[in-house]
Amino acid sequence: MQQDSVDAIKANPHYQELVRSRKRFAWILTALMLIIYYGFILTIAFFPEWLGTPISEGAAMTVGIPVGVTIILSAFLLTGIYVAKANGKFDALTKAVREDMQ
Numbered sequence: 001m002q003q004d005s006v007d008a009i010k011a012n013p014h015y016q017e018l019v020r021s022r023k024r025f026a027w028i029l030t031a032l033m034l035i036i037y038y039g040f041i042l043t044i045a046f047f048p049e050w051l052g053t054p055i056s057e058g059a060a061m062t063v064g065i066p067v068g069v070t071i072i073l074s075a076f077l078l079t080g081i082y083v084a085k086a087n088g089k090f091d092a093l094t095k096a097v098r099e100d101m102q
Helices: 003-011 013-046 064-101
Strands: none
Touching: 003 013, 003 064, 013 064
């Protein structure tokens, strides 16, 4: 690709919006995942007895099991949210950049 083309793409307002919105969205999802994961780690460190509490009287399963499963599922959910936005808004902006460059 020629430098002129690269400069034209970088100057395109749709491209700038794409970069800005994708970066902001990725950071928001990253922060959410880090809060969820490190919240769990901090709970293990400071309140392990809570995670070891049985769900009900006489139950073998503790609170920690569904909490751990929820954390794993949250990673899948956040990935799905990103994919949905990427297939919608981000792809539309990419298409607009391509159309502007033709």
